[in-house]
Amino acid sequence: MLSTEIIICGLDGVLSLIEHRLHYLNNDEGVRDWDKFHMACGDDMPNLPLIDRLNQARAEGIAVILISGRSAAVSDRTRAWLEQWQIGYDGLYLRPPGNFKPSAEYKAGVIANHFAGITVRRIYESDSHLDVAGWATEQNIPCTLIGHNQGNGESREQFELKVVNHACNHTVLYPFYGDDDFTWGDRLTQLSQGVCRLCAATEQREERRKKTLQAQHQARERGLPPLEGSDKQIAWAETIRLSAFGGVDRVLRWVEEVSEEAEREDPDYWYSVQQGIKRAITYLEEQTDAKWWIDHRHGMQNHLEAGRAMLSSIAQEMGYM
Numbered sequence: 001m002l003s004t005e006i007i008i009c010g011l012d013g014v015l016s017l018i019e020h021r022l023h024y025l026n027n028d029e030g031v032r033d034w035d036k037f038h039m040a041c042g043d044d045m046p047n048l049p050l051i052d053r054l055n056q057a058r059a060e061g062i063a064v065i066l067i068s069g070r071s072a073a074v075s076d077r078t079r080a081w082l083e084q085w086q087i088g089y090d091g092l093y094l095r096p097p098g099n100f101k102p103s104a105e106y107k108a109g110v111i112a113n114h115f116a117g118i119t120v121r122r123i124y125e126s127d128s129h130l131d132v133a134g135w136a137t138e139q140n141i142p143c144t145l146i147g148h149n150q151g152n153g154e155s156r157e158q159f160e161l162k163v164v165n166h167a168c169n170h171t172v173l174y175p176f177y178g179d180d181d182f183t184w185g186d187r188l189t190q191l192s193q194g195v196c197r198l199c200a201a202t203e204q205r206e207e208r209r210k211k212t213l214q215a216q217h218q219a220r221e222r223g224l225p226p227l228e229g230s231d232k233q234i235a236w237a238e239t240i241r242l243s244a245f246g247g248v249d250r251v252l253r254w255v256e257e258v259s260e261e262a263e264r265e266d267p268d269y270w271y272s273v274q275q276g277i278k279r280a281i282t283y284l285e286e287q288t289d290a291k292w293w294i295d296h297r298h299g300m301q302n303h304l305e306a307g308r309a310m311l312s313s314i315a316q317e318m319g320y321m
């Protein structure tokens with residue numbers, strides 16, 4: 001290839017509009033049929049305004065390289081579709097069978113192997129693959145995200161690719177198609193008032209990190225042992241443990257409130273209940289395996305009923321009562 005500059009463009013949800021076949025992945029039955037999803041690619045509508053942009057780049061001597069996570073099993077179908085819609089390109093890379101790497105790792109690998117030393121001018125990527133956008137930012141490569149269809153999608157005859165400048169200053173291109181075009185303006189305003197999905201994901205991560213730190217701090221204050229596991233497991237387990245001990249505290253307050261009366265009614269029974277609670281709490285305090293907390297997360301909540309149910313099931317299971 002003579003070109004010293006390239007543009008990288010994805011296929012599914014970027015150059016081709018895939019809403020009509022997403023039901024193979026997201027459905028009420030919870031079945032993810034990737035084969036059928038890929039096989040239906042021949043019926044995609046092309047993102048014509050984006051193709052115009054790519055054609056302009058090619059006219060300026062910049063090569064357009066299509067790199068897609070779509071399976072190479074539909075290579076013929078993909079080439080036929082590109083030809084049918086007269087989409088010009090200078091290279092096509094589809095995911096080889098058995099390659100299940102995350103999108104960013106897979107695409108970065110193709111670029112490193114085939115385009116070392118060549119300047120990547122821009123990457124067009126679907127906002128479903130935020131890892132690619134994150135990688136591009138790290139590499140100082142401009143990345144334009146293509147959002148999901150914002151129209152009602154029932155008809156694909158009316159189609160527009162709209163430029164949205166989000167509140168975070170990132171620009172995202174959104175396809176709009178469907179009959180109901182009078183709401184498009186409202187949707188555009190709504191989108192531009194919020195941050196892009198990449199920034200939303202970063203904010204969410206930051207929020208989770210804060211929550212974990214807070215939970216770790218509270219666990220230390222309480223004298224709980226550090227958890228063991230991967231960073232991800234520990235982060236998750238720490239917030240579960242925090243909720244669980246929130247429930248424990250509520251049970252302890254409840255014990256204080258009812259103790260006098262329960263003691264009067266049936267001292268032996270009340271003694272065994274209190275012992276059961278005490279030993280179940282000790283048991284909880286001793287669990288340092290993050291995976292244990294994750295496996296037992298259901299029912300670990302910061303309220304009295306959940307706390308009582310949790311402690312009594314531990315006490316029963318361990319024979320404390």
Ligand SMILES: [Zn+2]
Pocket residue numbers: 166168169170195196197198199200
């Ligand atoms: Zn943003």
